[in-house]
Amino acid sequence: MVERKALVLITGGGTGGHVFPGLAAAEALRGLGARVHWLGTRAGMESRLVPAAGIPISYLRVSGVRGKNRWQQLLAPLLLFMAIIQASLLMRKLRPSCVLGTGGFVAGPGGVAAWLSRTPVVVHEQNAVAGTTNRLLARFARRILLGLPGPFAGDQRVTLVGNPVRAAIAQMATPEQRMAERDGALRLLVVGGSQGARILNEVLPAALALMAASERPRVRHQSGATEHDTCAARYRRHGIDARVDAFIDDMSDAYRWADLVVCRAGALTVSELAVAGVASILVPLPGAIDDHQSANARWLADAGAAQCVRQSEFTPQWLAGQLACFSRVQLLRMAQAAQAQARPAAALDVARVCMEVAR
Numbered sequence: 001m002v003e004r005k006a007l008v009l010i011t012g013g014g015t016g017g018h019v020f021p022g023l024a025a026a027e028a029l030r031g032l033g034a035r036v037h038w039l040g041t042r043a044g045m046e047s048r049l050v051p052a053a054g055i056p057i058s059y060l061r062v063s064g065v066r067g068k069n070r071w072q073q074l075l076a077p078l079l080l081f082m083a084i085i086q087a088s089l090l091m092r093k094l095r096p097s098c099v100l101g102t103g104g105f106v107a108g109p110g111g112v113a114a115w116l117s118r119t120p121v122v123v124h125e126q127n128a129v130a131g132t133t134n135r136l137l138a139r140f141a142r143r144i145l146l147g148l149p150g151p152f153a154g155d156q157r158v159t160l161v162g163n164p165v166r167a168a169i170a171q172m173a174t175p176e177q178r179m180a181e182r183d184g185a186l187r188l189l190v191v192g193g194s195q196g197a198r199i200l201n202e203v204l205p206a207a208l209a210l211m212a213a214s215e216r217p218r219v220r221h222q223s224g225a226t227e228h229d230t231c232a233a234r235y236r237r238h239g240i241d242a243r244v245d246a247f248i249d250d251m252s253d254a255y256r257w258a259d260l261v262v263c264r265a266g267a268l269t270v271s272e273l274a275v276a277g278v279a280s281i282l283v284p285l286p287g288a289i290d291d292h293q294s295a296n297a298r299w300l301a302d303a304g305a306a307q308c309v310r311q312s313e314f315t316p317q318w319l320a321g322q323l324a325c326f327s328r329v330q331l332l333r334m335a336q337a338a339q340a341q342a343r344p345a346a347a348l349d350v351a352r353v354c355m356e357v358a359r
Contacts, residue, residue: 148296
């Protein structure tokens with residue numbers, strides 16, 4: 001009789017912060033000989049990214065509750081109940097060996113259905129503050145894996161594994177090797193996420209305009225598609241030669257080039273900065289649920305790897321003053337401190353835990 005390969009059902013999605021760790025774990029799971037299936041929604045990023053990675057996917061009709069209007073909140077329990085039934089039918093059909101929840105509202109029905117079918121559940125929480133869905137799923141989980149220190153303190157099921165990042169970033173040369181022969185102007189990378197960040201698009205050109213031309217860093221700026229033309233025009237208006245891209249496909253190349261990164265403080269972003277070994281100025285997104293980006297930023301700031309600044313204080317004058325004070329020697333020390341926090345084997349560690357608990 002041919003032995004059935006373990007099947008891991010990954011459930012999570014909505015944003016890249018929940019999808020990309022699952023994709024990295026899926027690649028590692030396949031490397032260990034497991035089969036992988038995904039449970040997501042058609043509205044989330046997983047509907048595009050997961051099929052592109054060659055992973056079969058099934059869809060639930062469900063949406064989050066927080067931030068919704070009252071009518072949507074009233075319908076949410078019914079939709080959630082229906083989604084759990086739908087997920088339970090999928091469990092019966094696929095008979096997964098383990099379910100890995102990576103967060104986002106879609107992970108809720110999948111995790112509950114797994115618990116009802118007595119399928120082992122592994123939860124991976126990316127942020128330094130646990131999200132609503134993962135806090136609920138943790139009650140049913142066999143193991144709880146953390147991307148950053150902080151959540152579920154004292155729980156014996158918890159293991160800090162880090163956030164899986166792209167292989168190209170994990171394989172980068174060390175900061176010492178990259179920066180050994182560099183001289184001249186500092187290299188500044190500005191990253192606002194896939195959609196860009198308006199505050200970065202506004203403050204960076206204005207800040208550099210306040211600096212003497214001889215003190216300005218070289219700039220590569222990811223603006224997002226919507227504000228690309230406006231952001232590029234701001235630099236031109238101030239006579240600043242900057243490379244402005246709507247989106248950067250190869251982030252490993254961008255990190256490799258940079259001495260300093262200015263960006264938000266999403267869980268994957270701070271994890272990539274650590275694994276790559278790059279100094280940063282972090283501007284947490286105000287109003288983020290549970291203010292999780294501030295907690296993420298403190299992880300690097302407390303290690304001496306980053307400066308963290310509230311958006312209300314992130315002004316052109318403040319930034320120009322900070323940039324004028326940085327030296328490449330100081331930025332190298334910060335980069336080394338960042339890399340000291342890194343967990344480059346996170347994807348493999350997540351995969352191994354899933355295989356350990358697989359029935």
